[in-house]
Amino acid sequence: MKQTVLLLSLIVILTACDFENRQVVNSREGKSEQTTTKTKKKEVEEIMSFEMGSLLQAVEEGKEKEVKEILKDKEYDLNEVNEKKESSLLIATHNNQVEIAKVLIDHGADINLQDEIQDSPYLYAGAQGKTEILAYMLKHATPNQTSVNRFGGNALIPAAEKGHLANVKLLLEDGRVDIDHQNNYGYTALIEAVALRDGSKVYQDIVAELLNYNADVTLKDNNGKTATDYARALGYNNMLNQLENKK
Numbered sequence: 001m002k003q004t005v006l007l008l009s010l011i012v013i014l015t016a017c018d019f020e021n022r023q024v025v026n027s028r029e030g031k032s033e034q035t036t037t038k039t040k041k042k043e044v045e046e047i048m049s050f051e052m053g054s055l056l057q058a059v060e061e062g063k064e065k066e067v068k069e070i071l072k073d074k075e076y077d078l079n080e081v082n083e084k085k086e087s088s089l090l091i092a093t094h095n096n097q098v099e100i101a102k103v104l105i106d107h108g109a110d111i112n113l114q115d116e117i118q119d120s121p122y123l124y125a126g127a128q129g130k131t132e133i134l135a136y137m138l139k140h141a142t143p144n145q146t147s148v149n150r151f152g153g154n155a156l157i158p159a160a161e162k163g164h165l166a167n168v169k170l171l172l173e174d175g176r177v178d179i180d181h182q183n184n185y186g187y188t189a190l191i192e193a194v195a196l197r198d199g200s201k202v203y204q205d206i207v208a209e210l211l212n213y214n215a216d217v218t219l220k221d222n223n224g225k226t227a228t229d230y231a232r233a234l235g236y237n238n239m240l241n242q243l244e245n246k247k
Contacts, residue, residue: 049073049075050073053082056081060091064099067100081115089101089105090124093125096130098132098133105137111142112143118150122144122147123149123154126154128158129162129166138174148183154183155171156172160190160206179210185222186219188227190207190210190216191226194227195225199236211243227243
C-alpha cells in the first residue's frame, strides 16, 4: 500500500514538472514570436512608399535629398513620366542637375526614354551641352544609337551645330555614335557645322575634330551639297582648306 502511494506521488510530481516545463517553453516561444512579429513590422514600416509623381516633383524642385529618399523605395517607378512624357532624368538633364541625374542613372533610370517631342535624356544632353551629365551617361549607361530626335538626328549632329565642342569630343572619343549619320535633311554633323553656322573658331575646331575621326566629306545633303560646297559658297576659307586638305 505504501509503495502504491509513493508511486502515485512520484507520478504526480513528474506530471507537474512536465507541465511547468511546457509552460516555460511556450512562454519563451511566445516571446520569440512577438519579437519576430515586431521586427517584421519594423522592417515593413522602414520600407517607405510615395505617391506617384513624387519623384517628378522632387526633381523639378531640385530636392536632391528627397530624390534619394524616394529611390530607397524599390517599388517606385523611377521612369514615370509627366503629361509631356518627360521622365525625372530628362527633367534633371533639362535643368543641368548633375548630382540628381547621376543618382537617377545609378539607380537605373532610362537614358533613352523619349518625351512627346522625341527628346531623351541622352539626346538632350548631347544636343544642349550638358557635358558632365553626358559624360556620366556614356560611362554608366548604354545609349541607344538607333534612337533619333524629331529631326532624325543623333546626339552628335546638334552638338556640332550648336557649337558644343566638348560634347563633340566626348561622343567621338566614346566611339559608339555614327559620325556620318544623316538626318531628315541629309545633314551630317560635318555639314551642319559648316552650312548652318558662322564659320567661327569653335566651328573650325569642331570640323577639325570630325575630320580627325574620318568624317565622310563626300556625303551630300538633300540639296545635293557637301560640307565643302557650303564652305566655298559661304566664303569660309579656313574651313574650306580643312576640308580640301582631307580629300
